[in-house]
Amino acid sequence: MGTPLTADQLVSALCAEGVSVTEHPGWRTRNRNHKGPWGPVHGVMVHHTVTSGTASSVALCRDGHATLPGPLCHGVIDKTGRVHLIGHGRANHAGAGDDDVLAAVVAERSPLPGDNETSTDGNRHFYGFEAINLGDNEDPWPEAQVEAIARAAAGICRTHGWGAESVIGHSEWQPGKVDPRGPIGTKNGPALTMNKIRARVAQLLDDDKPTTPAPAKPKPKPSGKVVDLSRLIATARRDPAASGAPVSYAGARIVEDALAAEGLLAKKYADGHFGTATVTAYAKWQRRCGYSGGAADGIPGRASLDTLARRHGFKVAA
Structure with missing residues (x-):
């Protein structure tokens, strides 16, 4: 359980974990908070977009469509592993899911129970990341993208003091959903599973400090310029x-x-x-x-x- 990170805290959490971040115009105030509260937050949910192309995928997740207004997540993770921040606050990503799953996430208990109900508002309780993938179980997940998913989740978990069990897939939350799925690396590569993502998150969190490809740059002090x-x-x-x-x-x-x-x-x-x-x-x-x-x-x-x-x-x- 936790109070949602501020926009600055979210950026810092991602960057400290070695994630490449693009802040899109207006993301800090783009949300669905008029439809209900955001928080307390309990975990991070991973989705796939069922689209291709970075610009079009970001635009869709930012704006949504006629039957599902945006933002559809907080960040879009492209094929290169860059996280595009498009929203901060309540987002239309999780939908209604299983209260038993939420209880397991809060308790950081595994394995998760089966999701067979739509009784609980997930948009209130989860950070959401949409990773660009066709979702046809054939479109490969590049290693860099899978690593970015794990690092983005680990950065948020580290900041909240959560463990890897606080990271779930949409398929584990809402009946009928299959995301994320598909092969890693090539069409014949091993299947992407949430257990693999959680295992990588656990490795990252096992260190006392974030494991980063390069030291995160400190936030510059105001220069008076x-x-x-x-x-x-x-x-x-x-x-x-x-x-x-x-x-x-x-x-x-x-x-x-x-x-x-x-x-x-x-x-x-x-x-x-x-x-x-x-x-x-x-x-x-x-x-x-x-x-x-x-x-x-x-x-x-x-x-x-x-x-x-x-x-x-x-x-x-x-």
Whole structure:
């Protein structure tokens, strides 16, 4: 049992466990809380999307459809193992399930009882992750995606002080559901099972500290640096072929330094002139934030700049 993690705590839990995270615009306030409370939370539920393609899958899970409004989960896990955060709060992912299963999860008791009832509101009590897979029992699960599922679940469990028994599949909660399922690695690979995911979660939790591919970067302290969005946009639209002093706008250098730290811009172009290279780099950042097409034109917008600012310790002024 636990109080749901705040948005910042959720991001920290995932990143500390070595998960690659993309925060999509508006995710921190996108939820179904008007339909009922979220919490107390008791566990993490794993689903498959029955879709292919990252952009379309994220859009579907974010927006839902006519008979099932979004968000349909808290995070979408793509084939590369990246977690796309799209919602925070109550989400339409678990539906009504078995109260005996919930009692077993709360008690961290295994094996789970069979799910033969739809008597309990799962959307209230579980974090939900939709992993991109056709769900036809043939679409393979890449190793990186399976590892990300386990790490995302472990990060949340570690933060709440839960064990691996707090991680379940949709098929274990609601009668008639089969997710997640399919072969690991190749079409002829071993079957993905929740027991395998829980075993990996248990391995991760067995360490005193998170096992990460690389140390998680500490959250930057506020630097006192401020970027004026309107001045930045004007500078970006001018696209000056300039270098040296005076710079086009000092705030452009702050943003360029952040883009360079993200690996999107060569440091030699972090010069205070928001030129072609910086516009191209910012477009890559927008796509990383979930934008596409004309919305990823390299001209900064408030949501994408706010996300960059949070990661690199500067403030944005309108």
